[in-house]
Amino acid sequence: MAEDMQINVQRAKQLAENLASITARITAATRGGEQVRLIAVSKLKPATDILSLHQPLPPSSQPLHTHFGENYVQELLEKSKILPRSIRWHFIGGLQSNKCKQLAEQIPNLWCVSSVDSQKKLDQLEKGRSALIEQNAEVEKLRVKVQVNTSGEESKSGVEPSDALALCQYVIGQCPHLQLTGLMTIGAIARSKATTPENENEDFITLANTRDKVAKELGWNPEQLELSMGMSADFEGAIAIGSSEVRVGSDIFGERPPKKDAVVVEKG
Numbered sequence: 505m506a507e508d509m510q511i512n513v514q515r516a517k518q519l520a521e522n523l524a525s526i527t528a529r530i531t532a533a534t535r536g537g538e539q540v541r542l543i544a545v546s547k548l549k550p551a552t553d554i555l556s557l558h559q560p561l562p563p564s565s566q567p568l569h570t571h572f573g574e575n576y577v578q579e580l581l582e583k584s585k586i587l588p589r590s591i592r593w594h595f596i597g598g599l600q601s602n603k604c605k606q607l608a609e610q611i612p613n614l615w616c617v618s619s620v621d622s623q624k625k626l627d628q629l630e631k632g633r634s635a636l637i638e639q640n641a642e643v644e645k646l647r648v649k650v651q652v653n654t655s656g657e658e659s660k661s662g663v664e665p666s667d668a669l670a671l672c673q674y675v676i677g678q679c680p681h682l683q684l685t686g687l688m689t690i691g692a693i694a695r696s697k698a699t700t701p702e703n704e705n706e707d708f709i710t711l712a713n714t715r716d717k718v719a720k721e722l723g724w725n726p727e728q729l730e731l732s733m734g735m736s737a738d739f740e741g742a743i744a745i746g747s748s749e750v751r752v753g754s755d756i757f758g759e760r761p762p763k764k765d766a767v768v769v770e771k772g
Contacts, residue, residue: 505586509552509769516556522756523557523569530750533743540743542608545574545735545753548766549756551583553757558591571615573751577603582768594618596688596751598661601625608632608646616647618688618732621662630679637681638677638704647684648675649732652714654707654715655692662689665714676722686748687715694741699741708733708745 523544530540546554557569570590574580575597584593592615595607599617599622607614609632620626626648633646650671653662663671668687675684691707699705710734719726732749734742739750754760 509555509586511552511556511559512691515553519553519556522758524672525600526696526752526755529740530743533740538748540747542569543571543596543749543751544569544756545573545596545751546583546757547573547575547579547597547753548760548763549757550770551587551768552770554587554591556585557756558588573618573642573753576763579766579768580614581606581610584613584653587771589613592616594620596732599625601628602629605632605635606653609636612640612643614646616685617647618649619651619661620648620671620675621651621653623671623678626671626674626679626682630681633681645681645702647683647685648679649686649688649730650675651688651690652711654689654697654710654714657692660690660692665710668714669718670720672718684729686732687711687718688732696735696738699738703720703741704745705738705741708742708747712746 520702527542530542534540544557553573571592571594573594573596580593580595591613593611593613594615595617596619603629605624608629617629628647629648637643649666651662652665652668653660654665672684675682689707689711690704695705695707710730715729715731716726719729730748731746734747734750736752736755739752742750
């Protein structure tokens with residue numbers, strides 16, 4: 505459990521400095537004071553790193569950071585069992601249909617699943633969250649975002665932009681224990697690396713345009729559908745186009761180990 509974990513003070517200090525640096529850059533990139541959520545992507549990093557960034561530092565009693573993103577179901581299940589319930593977990597990785605039910609049912613503080621791209625996955629997430637809420641009425645609906653393949657790459661998950669509306673309508677009409685909160689994209693790596701304040705990313709523009717069309721068809725204000733786009737290399741460019749949420753991992757936690765070498769709980 506969290507109280508048994510030994511925090512390395514120097515490591516915690518470095519992580520806090522990294523987080524503060526990213527937060528300052530996000531603040532500088534925003535216009536008009538809008539809020540941009542930072543998901544600290546903690547995949548393949550030990551639970552102590554997450555705890556270091558979450559637990560309150562004296563004299564504050566408020567958590568330092570709350571939103572953390574994971575890519576692998578089994579790793580998230582393990583971390584969620586030993587880390588505080590006050591963490592808001594985001595599942596941001598490629599999602600298999602047969603893992604959806606356990607993900608939604610076994611993690612009460614799973615805050616959002618951002619990588620939904622099929623009705624089958626939605627059905628399983630709905631089944632899992634419905635079962636959990638039946639056991640515990642205090643559990644919230646599970647937020648979901650529809651992943652859109654904005655780059656047209658076969659290697660990328662997500663629905664075609666033209667299919668996003670139908671999947672959003674399915675969440676609203678067929679999944680009472682899920683809450684549609686927005687659209688997400690990853691985009692092409694080459695476009696990501698080329699993104700600057702002067703050079704807009706085509707994938708981000710595509711997602712913003714798709715959101716506007718979906719919102720219009722739903723009869724929603726565009727602001728009711730968040731845009732989740734932007735990572736370490738390009739989040740400032742994403743914010744400039746209207747991103748509500750960015751995902752930053754290595755610039756906070758440092759380089760990740762190979763998956764085979766990653767551990768949830770460090771020895772010693």
